[in-house]
Every structure is written in structure tokens, then in C-alpha cells.
Amino acid sequence: MDETPVVLVTGGAGYIGSHAVLALQDAGFPVVVFDNLSTGIRSAVPDGVPLIEGDIADTEHVAEVIRGFQVGAIMHFAGSIVVSESVEKPLKYYRNNTQNSLGLIETCVRLGVKHFIFSSTAAVYGEPEAYPIDEESPTRPINPYGQSKLMTEHMLRDASAAHGLNTGILRYFNVAGADPAGRAGQNTPAATHLIKVAVQAALGLRPAISVFGTDYDTPDGTCIRDYIHVSDLADAHVLALRHLVGKGGNLLVNCAYGRGFSVREVLKAVEKVIGRPLPVDDAPRRAGDPPALVAKADRIHGLLGWKPAHGSLEEMVETALAWERRSAEESKARRAS
Ligand SMILES: NC(=O)c1ccc[n+]([C@@H]2O[C@H](COP(=O)([O-])OP(=O)(O)OC[C@H]3O[C@@H](n4cnc5c(N)ncnc54)[C@H](O)[C@@H]3O)[C@@H](O)[C@H]2O)c1
Ligand SMILES: O=c1ccn([C@@H]2O[C@H](COP(=O)(O)OP(=O)(O)O[C@H]3O[C@H](CO)[C@@H](O)[C@H](O)[C@H]3O)[C@@H](O)[C@H]2O)c(=O)[nH]1
Numbered sequence: 167m168d169e170t171p172v173v174l175v176t177g178g179a180g181y182i183g184s185h186a187v188l189a190l191q192d193a194g195f196p197v198v199v200f201d202n203l204s205t206g207i208r209s210a211v212p213d214g215v216p217l218i219e220g221d222i223a224d225t226e227h228v229a230e231v232i233r234g235f236q237v238g239a240i241m242h243f244a245g246s247i248v249v250s251e252s253v254e255k256p257l258k259y260y261r262n263n264t265q266n267s268l269g270l271i272e273t274c275v276r277l278g279v280k281h282f283i284f285s286s287t288a289a290v291y292g293e294p295e296a297y298p299i300d301e302e303s304p305t306r307p308i309n310p311y312g313q314s315k316l317m318t319e320h321m322l323r324d325a326s327a328a329h330g331l332n333t334g335i336l337r338y339f340n341v342a343g344a345d346p347a348g349r350a351g352q353n354t355p356a357a358t359h360l361i362k363v364a365v366q367a368a369l370g371l372r373p374a375i376s377v378f379g380t381d382y383d384t385p386d387g388t389c390i391r392d393y394i395h396v397s398d399l400a401d402a403h404v405l406a407l408r409h410l411v412g413k414g415g416n417l418l419v420n421c422a423y424g425r426g427f428s429v430r431e432v433l434k435a436v437e438k439v440i441g442r443p444l445p446v447d448d449a450p451r452r453a454g455d456p457p458a459l460v461a462k463a464d465r466i467h468g469l470l471g472w473k474p475a476h477g478s479l480e481e482m483v484e485t486a487l488a489w490e491r492r493s494a495e496e497s498k499a500r501r502a503s
Contacts, residue, residue, distance in 0.1 A: 169411055171238025171281065172196045174231065176222055176270065178215075179206025181352040182285065182341055182396055183243035187215060188349055189400035190241075195407070198235045200228065201244065207353050223261075225269040232277050239281035239407055240274055242267065245315075248358055249289060252311035253453040263314035264321075271321055275329045281410040282322060283334040283403060288392070288422070288459045290316040290337060298462040301337070301418050309454035323416070332414045334406040339392040339422035339461050341399055343482035344489035351489025352396075360429060361393070364436045365487045367444055369494055375444060377429050379451035382458075388429035390458040392422040395476035395485070405470040419469065422461035423477050435479045439487060 177183040178199030202221040220227040252259040289312030307313040342361040344351030367375040380387040
């Protein structure tokens with residue numbers, strides 16, 4: 167058994183994928199990144215890691231890379247990720263998240279790649295009837311993004327049963343923060359994520375931050391989410407891969423800490439870190455947003471022995487802020503030269 171197979175990371179030039187690449191490297195796995203750079207950036211891929219620029223829709227290109235690098239495992243991060251956009255452009259999401267995943271899964275089965283780890287999402291749960299949400303909670307997505315991901319989960323489950331593919335389905339809750347050592351962060355300039363937008367507003371890179379919806383049925387009227395630090399999430403991927411390599415089979419886990427913060431609580435944490443008020447305005451609800459998503463996260467601890475190391479909201483804000491500040495300084499220096 168090859169205990170450290172070569173890992174093909176689709177979407178490895180993106181936010182979470184680039185942190186997973188670092189975690190894989192730190193753990194001694196050889197890595198290849200495959201990315202079309204639609205939202206990812208070249209510089210997010212560490213020196214020495216091959217970056218193959220291509221689209222996962224091009225299954226022959228993917229197959230060539232799998233053969234060429236003798237890939238033994240896939241971590242599939244590539245996808246379209248903005249919930250509200252998925253409501254406006256659902257077919258983009260079914261194409262990029264569902265159809266392109268189908269092509270990738272088929273290619274893996276055809277070429278005998280043994281392990282497949284998939285970036286799924288809390289959005290598969292829709293508007294849960296009970297909290298906290300465990301992995302057996304009903305999956306009834308309320309937006310095309312969540313639906314497009316759930317369909318991929320089903321394909322993986324069935325492909326595993328029929329073809330013996332080992333699968334790890336990781337349902338991420340809200341991912342935030344940046345590598346504490348400053349090696350990676352969230353680069354997407356048009357990112358829509360709350361903590362990213364808030365730290366950009368804190369640095370004056372945006373005029374203000376809007377609170378989308380203040381009339382939800384939650385204690386302060388704003389949406390509640392279970393935020394997870396991206397480096398803890400990246401570590402969970404390495405543990406999931408080791409689990410599949412060692413034991414085979416299938417894994418379905420929530421990736422979260424099991425506690426929720428409202429939008430207003432997050433903005434307060436940012437204000438505490440920067441030591442002054444943020445420019446905040448109240449705005450209408452955003453399409454496709456469920457009021458609350460908070461996980462039961464016992465399974466990931468039990469099955470993988472996962473021990474989060476960066477769980478405080480302050481650390482998520484601080485690392486995101488440090489990354490944003492550095493990126494802003496670097497682009498200022500580039501413009502000046
Ligand atoms: N960010 C979150 O809070 C969150 C939560 C749950 C699940 N996820 C999932 O995690 C994964 C990574 O998300 P992220 O936040 O890093 O997003 P991201 O946009 O930073 O990364 C996605 C990467 O995939 C690449 N890509 C997209 N389509 C591609 C294609 N057809 N072929 C090749 N490359 C392609 C992009 O260039 C980018 O580098 C996504 O699948 C997303 O659905 C993210
Ligand atoms: O400028 C902003 C940005 C966000 N929000 C609110 O903050 C919460 C979190 O939003 P955001 O950070 O955009 O994340 P989500 O829409 O919850 O989606 C993220 O988390 C999901 C899992 O819970 C993943 O599936 C998605 O890919 C990922 O984008 C929501 O209530 C938003 O309405 C604001 O009020 N103002």
C-alpha cells in the first residue's frame with residue numbers, strides 16, 4: 167500500500183485548496199495542482215509544486231496529468247462557490263460543480279485512482295429543522311449551489327458502491343482566516359465572504375460592509391454561521407486522506423467547530439481586533455441565505471482524531487486581517503514600482 171500517494175489537487179490555486187496544498191506538503195505528500203485560474207491565482211501555489219493550468223471539463227487533459235504524475239488520490243476543490251450567484255445562474259453551477267465533477271469521477275474510476283476527497287458544503291442541509299446539524303440530518307438544499315454539491319455527493323456514493331472508489335465527503339461550514347505563518351490567504355478580489363469583506367472594510371479597501379438581513383428569526387435578527395479556520399480545515403483533509411489510505415471505504419463528515427456566531431457578533435469581533443468601529447449599513451436579505459447553520463461536529467473528531475488548533479473567532483479575524491494587510495501593501499508597492 168502506498169501510504170503517501172501523489173495527490174492531485176483541483177482548485178489548488180484557490181483559497182482552501184492552497185491551504186490544503188501546504189498541509190499536504192507539510193505532511194510529506196507529493197502534490198500536483200490542476201486549476202483554470204478562474205478565481206485562483208498562480209502565486210497561491212507554493213514554489214516547487216507543479217501547477218497545471220487547465221479546466222476539469224477537459225477530461226483528457228486531467229487523464230494525461232493523472233497518468234503523467236501517477237496520481238493516486240484526488241482532492242477536488244475546483245468549483246463555483248457563491249450561493250447568491252447560483253440562484254441567478256443555476257446552470258453555471260450544475261455545469262461546473264456537478265457535470266465537471268462527474269467527468270472527474272469517471273476519469274478517476276477509468277484510471278484506477280483509489281481515493282477521492284470532495285469539498286462539499288453545509289449548504290446541502292438547506293434550512294434544518296433541528297440543531298445542531300449532524301451528518302444524518304435531512305439534505306434539502308435551498309439554493310442551486312447546495313443542490314449541485316449534493317448531486318456530486320450522490321455520484322460519489324454510487325461510484326464508490328459500484329467501483330470501489332474510496333471517498334471522503336467533507337461538508338465545510340463557513341471557512342475563514344488565513345495561514346497563521348502568512349504563507350497563504352484568501353486572494354479572490356471579489357470575494358463575498360463575511361470575514362474577508364469585513365477586514366477589507368476595516369482596512370478602507372471597501373467603503374462599508376452591509377449586513378444582509380436583520381429580520382431573521384435569530385436572537386439579533388442576523389444570520390448565524392459556524393466559522394472554521396482554513397488551516398484547521400486543511401489539516402482535516404490530510405487526516406481524511408490518511409484515513410482512506412489506511413482503512414479505505416467512505417467518509418462523510420461535517421467540518422466545523424459546532425458553535426455559531428451571528429453576522430453582528432462577527433462584526434463586533436472585527437471591531438475588537440482593529441480597536442475602532444466599522445462602517446456598517448443594514449441591507450435587505452441576500453437570496454439563498456438560510457437563517458442559521460451550526461454543526462454537530464463529533465464525527466470528525468471521533469473518526470479522524472481531528473484537533474483544531476485555531477478555533478477562536480479572534481484568530482480567524484486576526485489571520486485574515488494580517489493577510490489582507492500584507493496583500494494590500496504588496497499591491498501598493500507593485501503599483502508604485
Ligand atoms: N469558502 C467556503 O466557505 C466554502 C464552504 C463550503 C464549501 N466550499 C467549497 O470548497 C471549494 C474551494 O472553495 P474556495 O473558497 O477555495 O474557492 P476558490 O474560488 O478560492 O477556489 C476554487 C478554485 O477552483 C478553480 N476552478 C474553478 N472551476 C474550475 C474548473 N472548471 N477547472 C479548474 N479549476 C477550476 C478556481 O480557479 C479556484 O482556484 C469549493 O468547491 C467550494 O464549493 C467552500
Ligand atoms: O458582506 C456581507 C457578506 C455576508 N453577509 C452575511 O454573512 C453570512 C455568511 O455569508 P458568507 O460569508 O458569504 O458565507 P455563506 O453564504 O454562508 O456561504 C459560505 O459558507 C457555505 C457553508 O455554510 C459554503 O457552502 C459557501 O461556499 C460559502 O461561500 C450570511 O448570512 C450573509 O448574508 C453579510 O451580511 N454581509
